[in-house]
Amino acid sequence: MTQDGTSLDLTGCDREPIRTPGSIQPHGFVLALGPDGTIVQASDNLPQWLGVTPEAVLGRPLTDAIGARAATLLQPELGDDRVRALPGFAATIRMGADGQERFDVLAHRHDALLMLEFESVARAGAADFRHLYPLVGDFLQQLSDNDTVERMSETAAREIRAVTGFGRVLVYKFDEDGHGHVLAESNDGSLPSYLGQRFPASDVPKQARELYMANRIRLISNADYTPSRLVPAANPLTGAANDLSFAALRSVSPIHLQYMRNMGTYASMSVSLMVKGRLWGLISCHNGAPCHVPFEKRTACEQLGQILALRITSREDADELQFRLDVRRVMVTVLGGLTQGADFIENVGGVFPELLQFARAGGAAIVVDERIVTYGDTPGHEQIRALVAWLVQSTHGDLYQTDRLGEQYAPAREFQRSASGLLAMPISRIHQHYLLWFRPEFVHTVDWAGPPQDKTRTDLPLSPRTSFATWRETIHGRSAPWHPGEIEMALEFRTALLGIVLERAEQMAELAEELGRANKELEAFSYSVSHDLRAPLRHIVGFSDLLLEAAGNDTLEKRQRFLKNIKESAHLAGKLVDDLLSFSQMGRASLRPVQVDMNELVRSCIAKLAMDTRGRDVQWRVTELPGIVADPAFIQLALYNLLSNAVKFTGQRDQAVICVDGRRDGNETIFEVRDNGVGFNMDYVHKLFGVFQRLHRMEDFQGTGIGLANVRRIIERHGGRVEARSVPGEGATFTFTIPNSLPPV
Structure with missing residues (x-):
């Protein structure tokens, strides 16, 4: 019934034109x-x-x-x-x-x-706003940077009750479902206390919330009033009903007036609390008798509400920042643990305690294909396997989270004690690889200010509640909700985790490539041992037999020739073994980079080659070379091999010309070694730097076939590259580069 005794139609209340009441x-x-x-x-x-x-x-x-x-x-x-x-x-x-x-x-x-x-x-004089400034100043002084939102809300409720004279002032916050939770109350005892209780979302319809956001203060001086109509009923300029959204005298819904009377309040005022552009909550003032609050006092309350909203924003931002810092510290620890070993699952197992701390979870599981590893309080392996199958079919995002898993996945009700909440992170888009966090059921009670309508229904007609007596509800099947910061940090964690997985995949690819190269080198080594090394040994054995058979019968000259051949074969076998040992050590030895004078290094290599060039016409043309930062022993070995090859393959020339020059080019230094020797066919250049790969007959040019392989390994260890080009009969050019900044060891 309305105040004039007519019946109250409640069926379309949520569609009532509260902005245009007329x-x-x-x-x-x-x-x-x-x-x-x-x-x-x-x-x-x-x-x-x-x-x-x-x-x-x-x-x-x-x-x-x-x-x-x-x-x-x-x-x-x-x-x-x-x-x-x-x-x-x-x-x-x-x-x-x-x-x-x-x-x-x-x-x-x-x-x-x-x-x-x-x-x-009723006052005798004009409105006086001078008291507004000391009121705001006093309010600010009462607030501390360390105050909680509840403490600040208590202070605001107390100040606003003092300004308005209302019997009860509530500060309540809307939760994610739209229900209002009373955080603070100032009460003179004339009205019941609602501190800690909740008001269902249906008490404040959607369009009312929108109006609270547009017009942030509203006063009802007397819930028993009879509305005064506008004449004419429609706006004469537009022909439509007047939009009174911002009018202080706007009439309110008769449903709301009945709600107030059922609540035992005959005057009310509300101040909207806007935090980051959303309706965070309300300051709701009630009185057991009609009460008018003049405009200057309403303005003061509105200012206090705005200050409270700003302080709530600041407090929540500070709490959010601290929360994220704490979570990030744990995340860094977890990521550090995940890079320790080669087995990803074993790495995860090693940081399970930190993973639980990261997500404030009771249990965690890692699922990689058919392999499942769990920690803490989790469902069984078969239940996890079925859950992952459902996730694969039902979810397609980077993260899935819920605090009421049983409502979305019915089989989860069987294990809701350990897993009412789930945070699921896919770590592969191809395979069923998941990292899962489980939160246990959080059985708790909620005190409602009267039994609410079905909170899950939106199709029910709205009506003013008739009871505000405490009604207690026990909540089952839900976990503590996931914090927005946890969701964002989990997404960041997933990105970092995928980076680790990708880096590990790249390392494995590099390892596979290196293993492939090593296999080829091993094959070449096996061939060399069976062929190259066997040949000088056969010579040693063969000439030794000849020497024994001819003992006492042959001339001294013949015996000396046999001994010379034995010595040369033994020398070749020894050099082959030395080169193999050097090549093997090249992959394991640590670089010791220093500033290297390349001019001095070339001079020392030429000096070492003096025995090989004795009696030959060899012209060395070496330009002024730039210095580099490198391991001098390794670089000298690479240079010696290149220069030695140049000496060897120019042996058939009447005059050998060997040129060495270098230049800086951007972030690297380039060196070239050119000769006018026999050259090689570019069709086989891909074999040139392989172990025991020869492009010429051993009878024509002696060598072990390891020198250029050593050159390539040395230069690549320094982060550079080596190339060769040639025209048969016209010589060859070998180029290698050294970066100005060496890669990390």
């Missing part, structure tokens, strides 16, 4: 002015306040309605630069039959009209 609260009146300054709309309670009917003032100037004195006082405050979209204080004027009735005039522009609201006030 009426106002009667503790004041409204005059709407058109662009020409004449009155185009008025509330039907003008006879009560001015002694004239609305029809008598329509089409007339403002002076005819409120008198010349009041209009003269008010007119300077109504300029376009003074009036905004939200109601602002214009003046306090006196009117009425005896001229003693005082009104605060609020003005705002909306819906093509200049809306003037006249609120009756």
Whole structure:
């Protein structure tokens, strides 16, 4: 029933036009002015306040309605630069039959009209805003940087109750489901306490929340009022119903008025708490009897609400930052542990305690194909396997999280004790590889201010609740909710984890390539041992036999020739073994880079080759070479091999010309060794740097076939590259590069 005894239709309350009710609260009146300054709309309670009917003032100037004195006082405050979209204080004027009735005039522009609201006030003088500044200052002094949101809310509730005189002031926050949770309360004992209780989301319909965001303060002075209608009913400029979203006197839903009466409150005021652009909660004020709060006190409360919202933002940001820092520290520890060994699953097993701390979970599992490793309180292996199969079919994002797994995956109700919450991270888009965190069931009770309607239904008609007695609900099948920071950190963790996996895959690919190269080298080594090394040994054995058979019969010259051949074969076998040992050590020895004078290094190599060039016409053409940072022993060996080859393959030339030059080019230094020797066929250049690969007959050019393989390994160990080009019969050019900054060891 409504206050006038008519029935209350509740079926379409959530669609009720609360922005365009067509009426106002009667503790004041409204005059709407058109662009020409004449009155185009008025509330039907003008006879009560001015002694004239609305029809008598329509089409007339403002002076005819409120008198010349009041209009003269008010007119300077109504300029376009003074009036905004939200109601602002214009003046306090006196009117009425005896001229003693005082009104605060609020003005705002909306819906093509200049809306003037006249609120009756009991004070003797004009509105005084001077107390606002010390009030705000005192409030700020009471807040500490270390205060919790609840503590700050308690302070705000106490201050606002002192300003307004209301019997009870609540500060409540909306949760993720839209339910309001009372965090703080200031109560003089005249009304029941709701501290710690919850109000269902259905108590504040969607369109009401939207209006709370647009107009952040609302007052109902008397829940038993009879609305005053606007005349005419529609906006005469637009032909549509007036949008009173920002009007302080806007009439409210009769459903809400009945709700207030059922709650035992006959006056209420609400202040919206906006945090980061969303409706975080409300400051809700109640009184057991009608109570009017004048505009200057409402302004003070609105300022306190804005300060509280800013401090909540700051506190939540600080708490969020600290939370993320704590989670990140754990994440760094976990990632460090995941890079220790080669087996990823074993690495995960080694950091399971940190993984639980990272997600504040009770159990964790790693699933890699058919292999499952668990830690802590988790479902069984078969249950995890079935869960992963469901995740593969049902989810396709980078992360899946829920605090009520049983509602989305029915089999999970069997193990909801250990896994009512799930955070699932796929670590492969191809294979069924998952990292899972489980949160146990958090059985808890929620105290509601009266039994709420079905909180999961949105199709039920809205009605004012008749009971606000504490109603306790026990919640099963849910875990503690996942914090947004945990979700973001988990996504960051996944990115880092995939980076580790990718790096490991690259390392394995490099290892596979290196193993392939090693296998080829091993094959070549086997061939060399069976062929190259066997040949000089056969010579040694063969000539030794000949020497024994000819003992005492042959001339000294013949025996000396046999001994010479034995010596040469033994020397070749020894050199082959030395080169093999050098090649083997090249892959294991650590680099010891220093500043290297390449000119001095080339001179020392030429000096070592003096025995090989004796009696030959060899011209060395060496330009001024730039210095490099490298391991001098290794670089000298590479240079010696290149220069030795140049000497060897120019042996058939009457005059050998060997050139060495170098230059800097960007981030590297390039060196070239050129000769005018026999050269080689470029069709076989790919074999040139392989172990025991020869492009010429051994009978023509002696060698072990390991020198150029050593050159390549040395240069690549330094992060450089080596190349060769040639024209048969015209010589060869070998080029190698050394980066100016060596790669890390």
